[in-house]
Amino acid sequence: MLDVRPIAYVFGRILIVLAILMLAPGIVDWSAGDRNARAFFASALVTGSLGAMVAIASSNGTRKAFDVREAYLLTAAIWFGLPAFAAMPLMIGVPHLHFTEAYFEAVSGITTTGATVIYGLDTMPAGMNLWRGLLNGAGGLGIAFVAMIFLPVMRVGGMQFFRTEGFDTFGKALPRATDIAKQLVGVYVGLILLAGLSFAVIGMTPLDATVHAIAAIATGGFSPRDVSFNAYAGAGEYLGALFMLLGSLPYIRYVQLVNGSARPLWQDVQVRGYLKILCLSVGSVTLWRWWTSEMEFEDVFREALFNLTSIISSTGFFSGSFPFWGGYMLPVAFLIGMMGACSGSSAAGLSVFRVQIVWAALVQQVRQIISPGRVAPVKYDGRTVEPDVLDALILYVCGFILTLGVLTVAMTLTGVDAMSALFAVWTSLGNIGYGFGPLVERTGTFVDFPDAAKWIMTLAMILGRLGLLAIFVLVLPRFWRR
Amino acid sequence: MIDFRPVAHVIGLVIVALGGAMVFPMLLDLSAGDGNWAAFLKSALICLVAGGGVAVATANALSGGLSLQQIFLLTVLTWVAACFFGALPLILGAPGLRWTDAIFEATSGLSTTGATMIVGLDDLPLGANLWRGMLHWLGGLGIVIVAMLFLPVMKVGGMQFFRSEGFDTLGKVLPRALDISSALVQIYVVLTVTCALTYAALGMTGFDAVVHAMSTVSTGGFSTSDQSFAKFAGPLEYAAVVFMLAGSLPFIRFIQLWQGEWVPLWRDRQVRAYLRWNAYAIGAIVLYEVLTHDMAFATVLRETTFNVVSVFSGTGFTSADLAAWGAFPFAILFITGLIGGCTSSTGCSVKVFRYLILLEAVKVQLKRLYQPAAVTPLRYEGRVVTDDVLNAVISFFTLFILSFGVLAVALSLAGLEVKTAVTAAWTAIANVGPAFGPEVHPTGALLAFPDAAKWIMIVGMLLGRLELMAVFVILMPRFWRG
Numbered sequence: 001m002l003d004v005r006p007i008a009y010v011f012g013r014i015l016i017v018l019a020i021l022m023l024a025p026g027i028v029d030w031s032a033g034d035r036n037a038r039a040f041f042a043s044a045l046v047t048g049s050l051g052a053m054v055a056i057a058s059s060n061g062t063r064k065a066f067d068v069r070e071a072y073l074l075t076a077a078i079w080f081g082l083p084a085f086a087a088m089p090l091m092i093g094v095p096h097l098h099f100t101e102a103y104f105e106a107v108s109g110i111t112t113t114g115a116t117v118i119y120g121l122d123t124m125p126a127g128m129n130l131w132r133g134l135l136n137g138a139g140g141l142g143i144a145f146v147a148m149i150f151l152p153v154m155r156v157g158g159m160q161f162f163r164t165e166g167f168d169t170f171g172k173a174l175p176r177a178t179d180i181a182k183q184l185v186g187v188y189v190g191l192i193l194l195a196g197l198s199f200a201v202i203g204m205t206p207l208d209a210t211v212h213a214i215a216a217i218a219t220g221g222f223s224p225r226d227v228s229f230n231a232y233a234g235a236g237e238y239l240g241a242l243f244m245l246l247g248s249l250p251y252i253r254y255v256q257l258v259n260g261s262a263r264p265l266w267q268d269v270q271v272r273g274y275l276k277i278l279c280l281s282v283g284s285v286t287l288w289r290w291w292t293s294e295m296e297f298e299d300v301f302r303e304a305l306f307n308l309t310s311i312i313s314s315t316g317f318f319s320g321s322f323p324f325w326g327g328y329m330l331p332v333a334f335l336i337g338m339m340g341a342c343s344g345s346s347a348a349g350l351s352v353f354r355v356q357i358v359w360a361a362l363v364q365q366v367r368q369i370i371s372p373g374r375v376a377p378v379k380y381d382g383r384t385v386e387p388d389v390l391d392a393l394i395l396y397v398c399g400f401i402l403t404l405g406v407l408t409v410a411m412t413l414t415g416v417d418a419m420s421a422l423f424a425v426w427t428s429l430g431n432i433g434y435g436f437g438p439l440v441e442r443t444g445t446f447v448d449f450p451d452a453a454k455w456i457m458t459l460a461m462i463l464g465r466l467g468l469l470a471i472f473v474l475v476l477p478r479f480w481r482r
Numbered sequence: 483m484i485d486f487r488p489v490a491h492v493i494g495l496v497i498v499a500l501g502g503a504m505v506f507p508m509l510l511d512l513s514a515g516d517g518n519w520a521a522f523l524k525s526a527l528i529c530l531v532a533g534g535g536v537a538v539a540t541a542n543a544l545s546g547g548l549s550l551q552q553i554f555l556l557t558v559l560t561w562v563a564a565c566f567f568g569a570l571p572l573i574l575g576a577p578g579l580r581w582t583d584a585i586f587e588a589t590s591g592l593s594t595t596g597a598t599m600i601v602g603l604d605d606l607p608l609g610a611n612l613w614r615g616m617l618h619w620l621g622g623l624g625i626v627i628v629a630m631l632f633l634p635v636m637k638v639g640g641m642q643f644f645r646s647e648g649f650d651t652l653g654k655v656l657p658r659a660l661d662i663s664s665a666l667v668q669i670y671v672v673l674t675v676t677c678a679l680t681y682a683a684l685g686m687t688g689f690d691a692v693v694h695a696m697s698t699v700s701t702g703g704f705s706t707s708d709q710s711f712a713k714f715a716g717p718l719e720y721a722a723v724v725f726m727l728a729g730s731l732p733f734i735r736f737i738q739l740w741q742g743e744w745v746p747l748w749r750d751r752q753v754r755a756y757l758r759w760n761a762y763a764i765g766a767i768v769l770y771e772v773l774t775h776d777m778a779f780a781t782v783l784r785e786t787t788f789n790v791v792s793v794f795s796g797t798g799f800t801s802a803d804l805a806a807w808g809a810f811p812f813a814i815l816f817i818t819g820l821i822g823g824c825t826s827s828t829g830c831s832v833k834v835f836r837y838l839i840l841l842e843a844v845k846v847q848l849k850r851l852y853q854p855a856a857v858t859p860l861r862y863e864g865r866v867v868t869d870d871v872l873n874a875v876i877s878f879f880t881l882f883i884l885s886f887g888v889l890a891v892a893l894s895l896a897g898l899e900v901k902t903a904v905t906a907a908w909t910a911i912a913n914v915g916p917a918f919g920p921e922v923h924p925t926g927a928l929l930a931f932p933d934a935a936k937w938i939m940i941v942g943m944l945l946g947r948l949e950l951m952a953v954f955v956i957l958m959p960r961f962w963r964g
Contacts (some may be wrong), residue, residue: 067849181876332902358880365877366954368870369637370551370961387869388850394876395847398840401883405817412809415768418816419901421809456685473851 002480005061007074008054014078015051018085019044021134025089029127036125039093047085048262069479071150076474078142079462083107086135094125104446104454109135110466112143112346114221114316114433117454119443121226129224133211138219140346141188142396143465144251145181147344150452180255187254191217195243202235214318216240217247219347221316221433226444229306229319237306246273248313248341266398269381270342274312274352281336282308288328304329307434312336317432318444323436332435334423335434338400348464350400354393357385361394399468404429407460414452424449428460484962487540488548489556492564494537500567501529503616507571507609518607521575521727529567546962551961553632553857557952560624561944565589568617576610582933589616589940593947594625594828596703596915597939598799603708608689615693615705622700622828623670625947626733627663629826638951639878640836643862644734644825662737669736674699677725684718698722701729701828702800711788711801719788719801725941730756730795751863752824763818764790767811774808786811788949794818796830796929798915800926805918816905819914820886830913832882835908839867839875881950886911889942896934906935910942 026040083106090102097105101117106116109132121129196213199354204212208224208231215222225231227242253265265271286304290297303320310317311333322329340349361376367376377384385393411421420437424446425433439448446457463471473479508522524743548556569588572579577588583599590597591614601610629724633641651876682688694714697704707713711722735747747753751873762789785802792799793815804815821837823829832959842860849858860867894900902919906928909917928936945953955961 205714287954326526326900327897328891328895331887331894331903335891336889337849361873362877362884364875366951366958367960369951369955372550372637390871391843391876392847395844397877398876399844405820409810409813409817412813416809418809418812421813469848469851473848476848478849 001223002073003061003070004073005058007070008058009061009078010074010082011077012051012053012055012058013053014082015047015085018082018138019048019051020090021138022047022131024134025127025131028130029125029284032126034125034127036093036127036295039089040127040131040189043085043088048089049115050085052065060095072470072473072479075146075150075466079107079110079466083110088109089128089131094128095120100451101447102456103335105132106135107458107461108222108257108433109222109432110135110139110142111433111461112139112218112220112348113315113428113461113465114215114425115435115457115461116433117437117447117449119226119445119447121224124224126224129207129211129222132222133214133220133224134218136222137192137214139465141185141222142248143346144184144188144344146466148180148184148252164214167383180252181259183255184251187251187258188217191243191246191254193268195246198239198243199236202232202239204232208232212240213243216243216315216317217346219247219313219315219345219431220309221242221314227442229317233319237302239308239326239381240317241306244313244315244317245278247315248345248347250344251346251463252344268342270353270356273356274342277336277339277352278309278312281312281332285329285332287462289325292327308333308336311412311432311434312339313341314430314432316427318434322442323434323441333436334426337426337434338404339428340430340432350397353380356380356396357393358397360385361390396468400429403460403463403468407456411453411456414450414456416449420449421453424453424457425460428457429464431461431464484555486555487542489552489559490536491540492556492811493560494535494540497529497533497563497567498537499533500564500620501533503620504529504571504613506616507613510612513606514608516607516609518576519607521571522609522613524574525567525570526900526954528570532567537865543718548819550636550652553636554952554955555748556635556959557628557632558944558948558956561592561948564620565592565625565940567942568592571613576607580588582936583929586928586936586940587614589943591702591704592621593913594618594621594700594702594796594830595909595913595943595947596697596919597909597917598704598927599929599931599936600706601923601925603706603925605731606706609695611706612689613707615696615702618700618702618704619696621947622702623667624728626666626670626826628948630662630666630734633826633949633952634815635943637870637874638949638954640839640875641825641949642874643835643867643871645866665737665740666733669733669740670699673725673728673736677721677762680721680725681718684716684721686714690714694722695725695764696724698797698799699729699828701726701795701797701823701830705799707811708927710926711799715785717802719784722799723787723791725758726791726795726797726799727757729797729830730827730829732824732825732826752834752838755838758792759818759834760791763794763814767773767814768808770810771807790815790818793914794821794918796865796913796915800916804916804953816908819908819912822912832879832912836875836879838862840870840879843872843876877948881954882911885942885945887926887951889938891937892938897931897932898935903935906931906939906943910939911946912944913946 022040022044026044048158057463060133083103086106087102090097090105091099095118102421104117115348191211195216196209199209199212211222211224229237249271253268256264282305285308286301288302289304291296306319307322338349338353340351341347343351343353357380360380364378378390407425408422411425412418417438420439423436435444435446442448504522504526508519511519538601555933558905565585565588568591569584572584577600579599579938634644652929674695677699678691681691681694693706705711711719737749738746767790768782771777772779788801789804820831822831823835825833825835839862846858850854860872886907886927889911890904893903893906898906898921899919902917902921905916905919909915916926918930922928923930
């Protein structure tokens with residue numbers, strides 16, 4: 001039998017952190033004299049005391065290192081369990097959501113998806129919007145840790161390729177891990193502060209600036225406004241695009257930058273590929289729209305830049321008439337959304353690095369057909385990609401596509417039309433948060449989806465966030481046998 | 483430099499044969515007293531002169547075997563040339579199509595897709611409809627021969643797995659190839675004749691029975707009526723189901739059956755999975771329709787069985803308004819179209835075999851996640867699947883999805899609406915037949931598409947029919963060197 005105490009111990013401590021986090025919006029509401037503060041304090045009390053009890057009860061079973069199975073369980077427990085607690089303020093407090101919607105909203109926050117089921121954000125108490133932003137922030141930071149420390153060891157989706165960059169085994173990891181983790185938090189907070197200040201300078205209210213800054217850097221996408229970035233069209237969109245972009249680059253490169261070496265960031269194959277694809281898609285969509293409509297060039301360019309950056313970085317802010325452009329824009333948005341941004345950031349999707357390696361493998365495959373005798377290894381960034389990494393990675397891509405198909409079918413069963421279903425699964429699995437389709441168009445939110453469809457989206461968000469296999473492996477009976 | 487002459491010689495002979503085939507519709511029109519016979523005579527003469535000229539001019543270079551490069555060139559160029567010459571009667575004669583439309587129609591015929599450019603099929607001279615059926619029939623025969631003789635040698639998409647069933651090396655191919663080809667032709671003819679007799683017995687006119695039999699067994703989808711199979715609703719639909727299934731089973735099993743061995747067909751894992759998945763899809767849709775609509779069970783069962791098998795096998799007959807079925811059945815149909823029939827049949831798309839391998843690979847991958855040390859070889863029907871087969875299968879799948887995405891983007895750029903673009907890309911690359919959307923004529927004809935879109939679909943149909951890799955290989959500069 002599996003010893004769950006080490007996992008429970010860490011989980012309990014994370015709950016305590018979550019409870020402390022709840023105090024922040026509580027204090028904001030309380031100082032504004034809003035009775036809604038009680039929702040946060042009550043939730044914090046429940047979460048904190050429960051967390052403390054779990055931590056104390058299992059403290060006799062702690063160990064320094066986790067084995068692979070425990071790493072799987074812990075990540076799954078965090079991403080399934082935390083949202084239940086994070087949803088509490090949303091149920092007790094002002095929007096008075098029922099559990100399905102509150103859990104959806106919390107999962108959407110913690111997975112940095114950014115799809116919302118709340119319509120009427122502008123009239124909510126400030127604390128509630130701050131809480132949504134904080135969920136994005138916590139989720140973004142959390143996944144950056146998991147992606148850097150856990151996934152390479154768990155060998156999910158070819159992430160073992162990055163093992164040497166981070167840490168070899170858990171045993172050796174800890175001393176260096178703490179160092180890097182501290183710097184990571186520093187970089188993350190620094191970026192958020194920079195974004196917040198810049199947003200404030202161009203005239204956002206303090207609340208809007210804070211939430212938008214957190215959501216942009218975490219590539220989350222929660223906005224305190226129903227109209228998202230439309231409230232700050234113009235300079236706000238350019239700045240937003242910049243910070244979403246910064247939030248979707250590999251964090252390890254920032255840590256190296258802080259330590260004085262700019263070259264790794266500059267020469268990163270993934271970053272270059274990412275920027276290239278972004279430029280191509282923004283350029284072509286801009287030209288296409290400018291050609292086929294009456295819009296001014298600057299408007300077209302600004303909206304295309306902002307919205308496509310929002311989609312490719314899996315953030316989910318929207319602005320302008322872009323969601324209604326249709327035509328050529330939609331398939332482009334679909335493809336780049338599925339690809340997503342760089343691995344090692346808070347962004348989701350297949351990630352540029354996987355797409356690049358898969359491409360290299362495909363070219364390799366076609367070459368092999370021409371000259372069967374030659375065996376040339378697939379290379380990435382000058383390094384040979386081992387066959388086991390390659391297998392894991394390509395199967396991850398196939399698994400992603402199969403999951404997308406299966407969940408879309410499941411969602412159409414709940415009565416959602418095919419187009420809305422496809423894009424809803426796309427937006428959840430890729431943690432994007434951007435909505436297309438007839439069901440979304442009325443409000444720009446997912447409030448009109450049936451409950452069953454919301455649960456499918458919730459599942460898809462967690463699947464997409466943890467790289468599919470990390471969850472699928474838990475379903476295998478063999479996993480639980482020793 | 484590649485020696486083109488043997489390739490050109492074979493293509494010349496194929497064109498002559500194609501011209502010879504035009505005699506049948508000519509005789510039909512002549513006996514019916516329709517003036518359209520002249521078009522077939524003219525086209526046949528052009529084929530004879532052009533094909534014969536090429537064949538004679540290159541006859542001096544005939545050697546024993548073909549090199550790998552020549553086989554690739556032969557496969558691709560034969561299809562391209564045949565599509566061009568097969569279009570001639572449709573331009574010179576009755577429907578009087580424009581170049582683009584005629585080539586589309588011929589490509590759709592020879593690739594056994596079944597999407598049509600013609601509205602008013604019922605009023606067409608008999609010869610023209612017979613020719614459309616014959617294009618299907620010839621295309622189906624051609625692809626079975628290519629799939630059984632060439633693809634395993636070309637190592638396209640993991641087909642080398644079947645090499646031992648066919649032939650080991652090119653040198654030895656020819657004698658057995660002739661044997662197998664003649665057995666194949668006999669089986670194909672017997673199937674078609676049985677199908678036609680069944681249709682006639684169940685009430686089709688002799689002419690309809692022949693044309694529909696040709697397009698059923700080849701899993702094509704052209705009909706002699708604008709209503710497609712809705713005109714023949716009833717028992718005929720079940721008869722068609724049987725023969726569409728027969729057309730999409732591995733023909734090597736029929737050859738074995740011919741020799742008295744029914745066990746291989748019965749035991750074939752691919753056949754079993756294919757039939758099982760068909761049953762699942764039909765069951766799910768019937769259940770959904772019965773629960774949500776108030777329709778007679780017998781009607782629902784018949785329509786569902788017919789249309790699901792039609793899409794799954796890549797045929798493309800319709801007997802009901804599929805778009806009106808609702809989102810869930812539509813999604814199921816869409817996915818069955820992306821699976822397709824069995825390998826070395828006239829069926830199209832990714833093929834059941836590749837999905838079986840893919841699912842096996844995912845299972846092995848999951849096992850590796852928590853048992854990194856265990857080495858589990860991948861097995862299919864008791865045989866170990868080697869790495870190169872696995873890689874080829876996975877690359878094929880990825881490339882297929884990628885090509886599908888790129889086609890959809892290109893089609894939407896050509897001006898189609900998103901839904902139309904996606905379903906048109908689907909129908910083209912998977913050689914299914916129907917497309918859905920506002921630009922599609924109520925009869926299912928695609929003649930209102932912009933010319934650019936038609937050409938993109940022509941490329942897509944050829945790509946899908948020739949298993950992608952065969953075409954992409956030719957585009958690589960390396961292919962032409964050395």
